[in-house]
Amino acid sequence: MCSPYFVNMNPFVSFVIWISLLSSFHSFHASPMQCKVSLNESCPASLYYYVPNTMRSLDETASLFNVDNDAVKRTIDGFLIMINCSCLAEHRFFTWHMDYKVQKGDTWNSISSKFGFFVVVAMSEKVLIPSVIVTLDVLCGCSNNADMVTYKVQNGDTVFTICSRFKANETKTVLLNGLDNPDSIHERDILFIPTPAGFNNLTSIDYHNQEFEESMVSSIGSDKATVLPYNEIREATSNFSRSLIIGQGSYGLVYLGKLRGTDVAIKQMKDTNSKEFLSELNILCKVHHINLIELIGYAAGGESLFLVYEFAQNGALSNHLHNPALRGHKPLPWTTRVQIALDAAKGLEYIHEHTKPYYVHRDIKPSNILLDSNFHAKIADFGLVKLSEQSPDAGGAAASRIVGTFGYLAPEYVRDGHVTAKSDVYSFGVVLMELLTGQPALSKDASPENEKLSEHRSVVQYMLSALNDSQDSFDELAKCIDPNLTSYDKDSLYEMALLSKDCVDDNWKRRPDMSRVALRLSHILSSSREWEEL
Structure with a gap:
């Protein structure tokens, strides 16, 4: 969690690379630190510099920013660069002047790129002449109350994760930046982060620092x-x-x-x-x-x-579905499979409907569903989770890149990056089909004409072809059922198969939400237990 305390320190600064002229502020959130009579006219400062594209060395970074090597500190994903911030005459904002020698082929955009796109170019009409020194104004700020870091939001950041890195107070950070909704920060936004521990003690940035390793809770x-x-x-x-x-x-x-x-x-x-x-x-x-x-x-x-x-003693669900005997496992009984499905559905229902903001997991699959000693399921691996400021039934937004696992990706997500909670519902429907068939989402199916050639077979198409048979759909469905599943309640199995079909509907609006899925599974589990007691 972000630190709940806030300590007065010597006046410090915040920082981020900008080429003055603030006309580009409209493109993303940034509130420059204004010069005030009550603040010192200068203070130490630092730049949190993400390394763009290819890794730079410490020497190269010091040379780029025209500072001594001692002013650069390596972090896990870039560098922390010490500067001096001041409020110059006729300037409304705190800035740092940095000299830069123009290189052959430079454009204002390429200069911005060199600095990891911290640079906002607003003087593109000025001609760049090779070998000529130009002065870049770097926006920074001073405060009498705390050391501050000016930080450019990266893809995947939240106010919580940023505060965690800098041991900052989340509430004070939100107030300082005038954020009406702290969950709505966006990539390339500029935030000022008040650091209570002081600039030299930002050990959550340098994870190899001994102080970080010792700052632990005893239990x-x-x-x-x-x-x-x-x-x-x-x-x-x-x-x-x-x-x-x-x-x-x-x-x-x-x-x-x-x-x-x-x-x-x-x-x-x-x-x-x-x-x-x-x-x-x-x-x-x-x-x-x-x-x-x-x-x-x-x-x-x-x-x-x-x-x-x-620790989940029984490992991943995938180990119990796909060739379990090869992994030393017994086949899962029918009622246990339904219980696992219901557990996972409840976990998804919670992150979809009972948290704020709402979350979309984006990688639901059997290997990310873990089983405890009693074969109760727990959803794991939240590295690809996407938060949503909209309700689970809203249309969602387009993702900048497709992540997840093929075979479990909803068609609208693959087609146009459309991300909603219904994307997880589709993936969950695939998992239900795997519980029924024992088959992975995608498997290689040898061609009868030429066994050397093979193509991927989708468990979704495999199941839908059986469920869409108008003659006797259960007879066709029975051919798809996991051969290791030798005993089951016919009615309950059929209901779960129909539920899986609803979950993988091509139209995301027709898919049930996870609360409805959990309710249907609870009824299926009750029926299965009654059958088991007969």
């Missing part, structure tokens, strides 16, 4: 995620023994660990994946539900970031 039993020291993570995983690896995702390995006498799952991510790390940390610190995996703590060290979760 895991807390409603808030605990900051854990790196050496505990190493000990918990026997120095990252490969024998303790229990999973592998798109962002790294997952280890089984023993932390303070408790079994835990530890996800290791490269420190270059800081956005995904902070996104998942942000979500799991805010949402708490019995059917969502619980975050215990987090840590950093050794060029890695770590998220520590409760």
